[in-house]
Amino acid sequence: MNSPAKHIGLIGLGLMGRPMGMNLIKAGYPLTVWNRTASRAEELVAAGAKLAKSPQEVAAASDFLLTIVSDPPALEGVLWGDCGAMQALKRGSIYVDSSTVSPALARKISAACAERGVRFLDAPVTGGDWGAKKGELVFMIGGEVDTLKEAEPILKVMGKKLFHLGPNGAGQTIKLAMNSILALQVDALAEALALVTRAGIPGEKLVEVMQSSMARSGVLDVKAPNLLKDQYVPSFPLRLMHKDLGLALDLANQLGVALPATAAAREIYSAVKGAAKEDLDFSAVMRFWKH
């Protein structure tokens, strides 16, 4: 299963899927791809990938299928829609989904895969599009340990750390919790910057002090420059963070857990998303405080 002769299928060639696919090709894996917008496959096809006509065709060609699409409806569509992948997954193959979706959907996919004799891992990622390009993603994984062991050489081509977190759904649960924290951190930074700049002190001063304090973080390194420059080229798009906050709140609702700070942050992200005319990075939450 682990040699580069095994065929990999990749569905979803967005900001994340394209560089992940490129790393698989560079590692020598034969790759078949499909994307709703076929033109996004050009770079990978030029590098040697085969372009399939449907998700079904990708699954039929794959010993190892990877999906990374926007949200639950997109994933359900590529799996169970017209010419969907599920019906063609090969018995004995491994299917890994790295989209961020609900834990409930991960469990539904796991059950459908089990019926077909397919082993499934939910394996959402963190690390951004730059982590995808460098092959330094962090995978948060739910599923069987033995399946992960077999998938590991392929996942390691795209990621530097693999965390096994429990049964199917556990990867998605941790991912949603992680994104709530990231959303709140950036929102808190935006709020504090609004306070400092209204007081007439440059935001850079706040960031400088934070870097020497307990409040320093990776978020500060990566997102503070966006907020200070007021530039929000999508790396992790705001529309996807907004989706993830909704998924976290749905999960909390199902579990009877109150997430008041996440709920408030989602309203702020909703306001910025609603007012935006272009695709923005989630750090554009600063726009709420600028207003």
Ligand SMILES: NC(=O)c1ccc[n+]([C@@H]2O[C@H](COP(=O)([O-])OP(=O)(O)OC[C@H]3O[C@@H](n4cnc5c(N)ncnc54)[C@H](OP(=O)(O)O)[C@@H]3O)[C@@H](O)[C@H]2O)c1
């Ligand atoms: N960007 C990040 O930094 C980051 C980090 C961690 C996790 N993630 C997660 O990874 C996933 C992909 O993110 P991304 O940044 O690559 O998003 P993206 O650039 O918006 O790409 C989304 C992908 O999903 C496809 N898609 C959307 N709706 C579809 C539908 N109805 N049917 C079939 N395909 C559909 C898109 O196809 P088209 O090309 O045709 O639109 C595209 O391939 C998301 O779940 C996101 O939350 C992203």
